[in-house]
Amino acid sequence: MYHGTPEGSALFPLANNGYRGVNIFFGISGFLICSKLLSEKSLKRKISLKNFYTRRVFRILPPAFFYVAVIALLGAVGVLARMPRSEWLSSLFFFRNYLSPQLLSPYTGHFWSLSVEEHFYLIFPALLILAGRRARFIIPALALGFGIWRTLDMHYSLLNIQTIAPTQRTDRCADALLWACALAIWIRDERVKGFLERRLTFTVWLLLAGIYIFTWYHAPAMNGTIEGILVPVLILGTVLNPRNPVARLFEFRGPVWIGRVSYSLYLWQTILFAGRYYEPNVLQTFPLNAVVLLACACLSYYLLEKPMMAWGHRLSRPRERRESLIPLAPPIRERF
Numbered sequence: 001m002y003h004g005t006p007e008g009s010a011l012f013p014l015a016n017n018g019y020r021g022v023n024i025f026f027g028i029s030g031f032l033i034c035s036k037l038l039s040e041k042s043l044k045r046k047i048s049l050k051n052f053y054t055r056r057v058f059r060i061l062p063p064a065f066f067y068v069a070v071i072a073l074l075g076a077v078g079v080l081a082r083m084p085r086s087e088w089l090s091s092l093f094f095f096r097n098y099l100s101p102q103l104l105s106p107y108t109g110h111f112w113s114l115s116v117e118e119h120f121y122l123i124f125p126a127l128l129i130l131a132g133r134r135a136r137f138i139i140p141a142l143a144l145g146f147g148i149w150r151t152l153d154m155h156y157s158l159l160n161i162q163t164i165a166p167t168q169r170t171d172r173c174a175d176a177l178l179w180a181c182a183l184a185i186w187i188r189d190e191r192v193k194g195f196l197e198r199r200l201t202f203t204v205w206l207l208l209a210g211i212y213i214f215t216w217y218h219a220p221a222m223n224g225t226i227e228g229i230l231v232p233v234l235i236l237g238t239v240l241n242p243r244n245p246v247a248r249l250f251e252f253r254g255p256v257w258i259g260r261v262s263y264s265l266y267l268w269q270t271i272l273f274a275g276r277y278y279e280p281n282v283l284q285t286f287p288l289n290a291v292v293l294l295a296c297a298c299l300s301y302y303l304l305e306k307p308m309m310a311w312g313h314r315l316s317r318p319r320e321r322r323e324s325l326i327p328l329a330p331p332i333r334e335r336f
Contacts, residue, residue, distance in 0.1 A: 001014070001273075002015050002017075002019055003276055004276065004286065023173075023228070024231055024235075025113070027177075027180045027232045029177060030179070031181070032184075033121075035184045037125060038184065038185065038188060047129055048316075049125055049126065049129070050316075051316035056121050056312075057312065058312025058315070059308070060114075060263075063264065063305050067267045071107050071271070083108070084104075087103060087104050090108075091108045094115040094118040096108060096111040096112050097111075106277050107271050108270070109270060110266065116174070116177075119170045120174065124177070124178075124181065135185055139178055140179070140182040143178035143181075144175070144225070146174045147224060149171065153166070153171075153172065154166070176224075178228075179231075180232035183236060187236065193240070197240045204237075208237070211230065212231070212234065263301075263305070264301045265294075267300065272293045272296075273289055273293070
């Protein structure tokens with residue numbers, strides 16, 4: 001909605017908040033990745049960085065690289081604007097969120113958030129291992145530190161880098177992932193988990209959701225930090241209380257399937273939803289763009305991503321088990 005809604009549309013005031021969906025994704029990703037790493041440590045008494053990166057490489061890189069290759073090819077034949085070398089290099093090596101806007105086309109603009117995610121994958125697992133039991137204090141302290149840095153940098157331009165948007169820099173938004181990780185760590189304590197299960201009722205959840213939406217239009221001081229904390233708490237409210245109506249909604253087949261192909265939708269949407277930036281052509285007009293996007297996402301997920309995920313999981317299993325197991329589709333939550 002954010003990318004595809006022009007300013008003159010009646011939906012624009014709502015769609016203009018669409019960028020907050022990235023913060024929700026960061027919250028989901030941080031909570032899920034940290035929870036999976038902690039579960040592995042609890043089960044196997046250690047975290048295997050080799051297995052983690054094997055799964056991440058097979059999950060993230062093949063469809064991302066394929067998308068960049070398609071965009072480069074369409075640019076070479078004149079269907080789309082030609083990508084400069086700096087653009088496809090920054091997309092392939094995940095520093096897209098630190099380039100000047102004059103060097104970029106709109107077709108890889110969304111790779112800024114994938115770059116942030118890859119930086120998180122690169123650093124956080126090792127940090128979690130090194131922190132050990134102190135992670136429950138170190139991770140929230142780091143999250144708070146990033147929030148303070150963002151506030152200072154916003155006011156004093158301490159790191160004056162001309163990017164698409166300063167908020168897209170990893171150092172400006174890493175706390176959105178780290179607050180979710182901190183929450184995932186703290187609820188490993190049964191006392192904390194039990195307290196939140198009792199207190200985070202649907203009524204409280206609605207109140208927190210209202211506060212979150214209120215901050216969209218009346219931003220308080222340290223608004224990014226408040227949002228970074230509220231998002232994972234709202235996510236946790238649906239995890240700990242499955243009878244929460246919102247949690248039930250997300251368990252329906254439609255939302256579950258959308259979640260399954262969400263990475264595919266993310267990769268392909270910017271060449272089809274572009275009304276915010278320029279006059280769209282026929283394929284970029286709703287509802288045709290939505291239909292084409294779903295088709296691209298299905299082809300990407302079922303023909304490329306699903307087989308690659310299966311290989312990644314197979315290679316990350318112990319060697320003695322690999323020869324006896326055929327590649328299987330990964331669990332639905334591995335879409336992240």
